[in-house]
Amino acid sequence: MTMPPVAQHQVPGRRRRSPLPYTWQRGYLLASPALLVMLAILIYPLGYSFIMSFFRWDLSGSAPFIGMGNYTDELFGRQFNQALRNQAIFSIISITIEVVAGMAIAVLVNGKLRGMRLARTLLLVPPMIAPAVVGLNFRWLFNTQYGLVDALLRMFNLPDIPWLNDPTWALVSVIVADVWQNTPLMVLLFLAGLQSLPQEPLEAATVDGATPWQRFWHIVLPLMRPVIMIALMLRIIDTFRTFDVVWLMTQGGPGGATNLLTVYSYLLAFQAVDFGHAAAVSYIALGMSLFVLGLLYGVPWLIAKRRAI
Amino acid sequence: MSANLSRRKFLAASAAVTAGSLAAPWIARADANEITALLITGGPLYPKYWEKIVQDFTAKTGVKVRYDLLEFTPLTAKVVTLSAARSSQYDVYSTHTAQIDSYFNHFAPLNSYFSDSELAEFYPVAVKYLRDPKTGNLAAIPRNMDSRVQYYRSDIYQEKGLKPAETWEELVDVGLKLTGNGHYGLVVPGQGDPAQRTFSDLLWQAGGDWVDQANKPAFNSEAGIKALTFYRDLIQKHKIVPPDAVGYQWNENSTEFSSGTVYANFDWPGAFATLSNPETSRVVGKWSTAPYVRDKAAISCAISHAMALNGQSGRKDAAVEFIKYTVGPEAQRLQFDQFTNFPSSQAIAKEVISAAKGPQAVWLQQLETTIANGKEWPKLAGFSKVCTLMFSAIEQALTDQASPADSLNQAATEAEEIMRRAGAYD
Numbered sequence: 166m167t168m169p170p171v172a173q174h175q176v177p178g179r180r181r182r183s184p185l186p187y188t189w190q191r192g193y194l195l196a197s198p199a200l201l202v203m204l205a206i207l208i209y210p211l212g213y214s215f216i217m218s219f220f221r222w223d224l225s226g227s228a229p230f231i232g233m234g235n236y237t238d239e240l241f242g243r244q245f246n247q248a249l250r251n252q253a254i255f256s257i258i259s260i261t262i263e264v265v266a267g268m269a270i271a272v273l274v275n276g277k278l279r280g281m282r283l284a285r286t287l288l289l290v291p292p293m294i295a296p297a298v299v300g301l302n303f304r305w306l307f308n309t310q311y312g313l314v315d316a317l318l319r320m321f322n323l324p325d326i327p328w329l330n331d332p333t334w335a336l337v338s339v340i341v342a343d344v345w346q347n348t349p350l351m352v353l354l355f356l357a358g359l360q361s362l363p364q365e366p367l368e369a370a371t372v373d374g375a376t377p378w379q380r381f382w383h384i385v386l387p388l389m390r391p392v393i394m395i396a397l398m399l400r401i402i403d404t405f406r407t408f409d410v411v412w413l414m415t416q417g418g419p420g421g422a423t424n425l426l427t428v429y430s431y432l433l434a435f436q437a438v439d440f441g442h443a444a445a446v447s448y449i450a451l452g453m454s455l456f457v458l459g460l461l462y463g464v465p466w467l468i469a470k471r472r473a474i
Numbered sequence: 475m476s477a478n479l480s481r482r483k484f485l486a487a488s489a490a491v492t493a494g495s496l497a498a499p500w501i502a503r504a505d506a507n508e509i510t511a512l513l514i515t516g517g518p519l520y521p522k523y524w525e526k527i528v529q530d531f532t533a534k535t536g537v538k539v540r541y542d543l544l545e546f547t548p549l550t551a552k553v554v555t556l557s558a559a560r561s562s563q564y565d566v567y568s569t570h571t572a573q574i575d576s577y578f579n580h581f582a583p584l585n586s587y588f589s590d591s592e593l594a595e596f597y598p599v600a601v602k603y604l605r606d607p608k609t610g611n612l613a614a615i616p617r618n619m620d621s622r623v624q625y626y627r628s629d630i631y632q633e634k635g636l637k638p639a640e641t642w643e644e645l646v647d648v649g650l651k652l653t654g655n656g657h658y659g660l661v662v663p664g665q666g667d668p669a670q671r672t673f674s675d676l677l678w679q680a681g682g683d684w685v686d687q688a689n690k691p692a693f694n695s696e697a698g699i700k701a702l703t704f705y706r707d708l709i710q711k712h713k714i715v716p717p718d719a720v721g722y723q724w725n726e727n728s729t730e731f732s733s734g735t736v737y738a739n740f741d742w743p744g745a746f747a748t749l750s751n752p753e754t755s756r757v758v759g760k761w762s763t764a765p766y767v768r769d770k771a772a773i774s775c776a777i778s779h780a781m782a783l784n785g786q787s788g789r790k791d792a793a794v795e796f797i798k799y800t801v802g803p804e805a806q807r808l809q810f811d812q813f814t815n816f817p818s819s820q821a822i823a824k825e826v827i828s829a830a831k832g833p834q835a836v837w838l839q840q841l842e843t844t845i846a847n848g849k850e851w852p853k854l855a856g857f858s859k860v861c862t863l864m865f866s867a868i869e870q871a872l873t874d875q876a877s878p879a880d881s882l883n884q885a886a887t888e889a890e891e892i893m894r895r896a897g898a899y900d
Contacts, residue, residue, distance in 0.1 A: 198488035224557050226579035309718050330720045332875050418665050419720050420870030435551045437859035438576040
């Protein structure tokens with residue numbers, strides 16, 4: 166079957182003025198309302214907040230242009246650097262645990278053991294719960310006086326752990342909550358990847374006498390690389406956006422010990438009423454997540470290119 | 475009629491929807507005799523209170539009020555957002571002394587709408603801290619006073635032969651005698667704004683202040699370090715406060731007392747109603763009140779919930795009429811009856827105090843004394859950002875991440891720079 170020529174769609178007697186083919190014009194025209202809405206609710210605020218980051222923008226009436234002032238204030242500021250350190254620890258530890266544990270559980274539930282179907286269904290539950298609910302639940306679970314976790318420790322005559330009251334334990338607590346919610350998502354992603362792997366190389370390796378670990382390390386893992394990259398990308402983006410769980414568990418405390426970049430930006434905007442600095446922090450966070458993603462994709466690409474040369 | 479959607483129809487419909495969306499706010503506000511308000515709520519009684527106030531106001535003036543209710547924290551966030559957007563969505567806002575300096579240029583000055591004699595009706599401390607110190611403009615008008623007294627378990631104190639603490643030393647002594655078996659002698663909040671309020675009270679009591687005569691930070695003085703050390707020691711050294719208190723704000727502070735776990739706290743006027751209600755308290759009839767503790771001085775904060783006029787409002791006269799009604803005698807009497815909110819009008823306060831009997835009368839006297847001696851932190855340019863800095867500094871000292879001296883000295887250096895940049899010294 167052949168496609169009708171484009172000219173057949175033209176109304177007789179009308180001249181085409183645009184250099185774009187007629188179907189393109191119609192496409193753009195039909196998409197224009199959606200594009201306008203996107204422009205209004207996405208691009209405009211993004212651009213506006215970016216401009217805001219170059220001004221001293223509070224509610225004082227005047228908003229003088231201060232160039233990179235907000236950026237330099239923050240980059241050399243104590244609170245920002247504490248938030249940055251927390252963000253790095255939070256992102257690296259939680260993503261590492263989620264990917265490693267996610268892969269291990271995916272391999273386990275991919276097997277033909279009893280109860281695996283139920284396990285796969287249960288894995289859907291944590292990602293389906295709103296982060297705000299997760300934050301509230303973990304706040305109570307980790308409460309020293311009334312929480313379930315310390316109550317269990319007491320049952321075994323173990324000392325209480327000041328989960329949310331000690332700076333180190335507080336960061337551990339928010340990482341635990343994040344890992345609990347997001348590891349199942351990793352499992353589902355990896356499970357989908359494992360189930361779509363070609364069976365021939367694995368069967369060939371089995372025939373050649375490879376151990377399960379050798380099959381996993383030398384065949385499964387390299388074949389799963391694209392899925393792992395996507396999982397890493399999703400989690401890097403997500404950890405740089407994490408807010409609800411931390412806000413509801415600790416509000417960034419105690420003493421800024423769990424202040425992530427998003428929490429710090431929120432505090433600047435809504436408690437310090439300093440939108441210029443808050444916007445600058447948001448754009449530094451965006452820049453950092455893009456940089457990390459660039460490294461994630463760029464380094465392997467460069468290595469591959471070098472090898473090709 | 476053809477059911478097919480042509481390109482022209484699609485575009486026309488899209489244009490109509492867009493135009494409708496853009497015009498919606500104006501269409502919705504077509505009634506010239508209507509104002510809008512963003513009002514505070516909290517607890518089940520508030521919606522009924524505002525409903526009655528609005529109904530009575532409309533019956534008297536003919537002006538309709540369309541309003542939305544939000545609790546304190548989301549309300550503050552929304553007012554910040556709307557102010558930043560220079561929105562005219564609401565003509566009237568509920569507000570509070572705490573962050574008022576952020577809105578000095580957004581709320582319309584109320585000076586011209588209230589005569590000097592009308593303003594003299596309100597507690598001077600409330601009016602003073604709602605004014606912009608630079609221009610003298612009144613950013614809001616107080617609706618009810620917010621101050622704290624000591625609430626203690628009279629049954630337990632009597633059983634153990636104890637008296638409510640009057641000084642810092644007694645607070646520790648009494649607390650130590652009451653702490654044990656899963657109970658604590660005292661609870662204080664240790665996070666965010668409530669931690670700063672608590673430190674602020676202790677700072678004034680120790681003889682210090684937030685800034686010196688030149689408006690330079692002075693909270694890291696000897697008195698400041700003494701105050702923060704005492705505050706930290708209540709939790710970390712004497713352990714008379716639950717360890718989780720470093721993550722507590724006002725709700726947890728109140729709940730620890732109303733649940734019966736803790737035997738004393740310092741709480742706001744609303745606690746009197748909450749603790750008397752069996753639905754919200756397990757200690758009904760088992761508590762009493764006493765003045766806030768003192769050290770060198772008997773000072774604690776005296777702030778107020780207030781009403782403000784949006785500077786972008788197009789219906790300022792009607793909006794001011796509503797504001798005046800909400801701070802008027804009828805509204806103040808009603809909010810005292812419903813929530814035991816302490817009136818901002820001195821005349822109405824005297825009226826309710828003279829009508830009160832028994833423990834309520836004693837409590838009202840104690841509150842009035844606190845208000846008479848009360849203070850608030852300065853409303854200087856940039857001080858809202860200093861507050862964010864202080865939350866972190868106080869929390870770091872309370873959790874032993876830094877010594878009180880180190881955390882206050884560092885905060886003072888940064889605070890001066892923040893206020894200098896914000897124009898506090900121009």
